[in-house]
Amino acid sequence: MAWAPVVGLVGDSLTFLGGLCLAREAILKGRESEGVKKIVKTLKNPHLAKFKVEMDGLRISDPESIETVFVHRNVKWAKAGAALLSIGFLLLLSLRISELVRPSESTCSPGCALHK
Numbered sequence: 001m002a003w004a005p006v007v008g009l010v011g012d013s014l015t016f017l018g019g020l021c022l023a024r025e026a027i028l029k030g031r032e033s034e035g036v037k038k039i040v041k042t043l044k045n046p047h048l049a050k051f052k053v054e055m056d057g058l059r060i061s062d063p064e065s066i067e068t069v070f071v072h073r074n075v076k077w078a079k080a081g082a083a084l085l086s087i088g089f090l091l092l093l094s095l096r097i098s099e100l101v102r103p104s105e106s107t108c109s110p111g112c113a114l115h116k
Contacts (some may be wrong), residue, residue, distance in 0.1 A: 007095045014088030021081030025074050032070045037065050 040063050043053065053060045057093045 004095055007091055010097060011088045011091030014084045014091065018081045018084030018088060021077050021084060025077035025081065029074065036066050036070060
């Protein structure tokens with residue numbers, strides 16, 4: 001079995017998944033402001049003042065700390081998307097370089113050494 005199509009498929013898939021992660025992070029940024037407003041309103045309730053509130057392992061005490069939690073979440077998705085895009089791109093680049101170094105029968109002309 002030829003490995004080139006498999007590497008190409010994996011590279012394309014990782015690149016696609018990386019794009020989805022980055023798109024998700026960007027799309028959810030719009031919802032983020034509404035989430036921050038709801039949480040701030042909830043935290044202003046005097047009955048909740050005595051409770052410690054945590055999100056994603058970070059303590060929430062004021063509106064700035066809420067924003068920090070959402071930024072922390074976005075950074076995770078951005079890192080994952082960038083990593084997947086990079087790995088997918090490197091796989092595709094290595095595939096293209098291997099095609100230049102060693103042409104296959106499908107990419108070489110009828111008079112080349114592979115057809116003799």
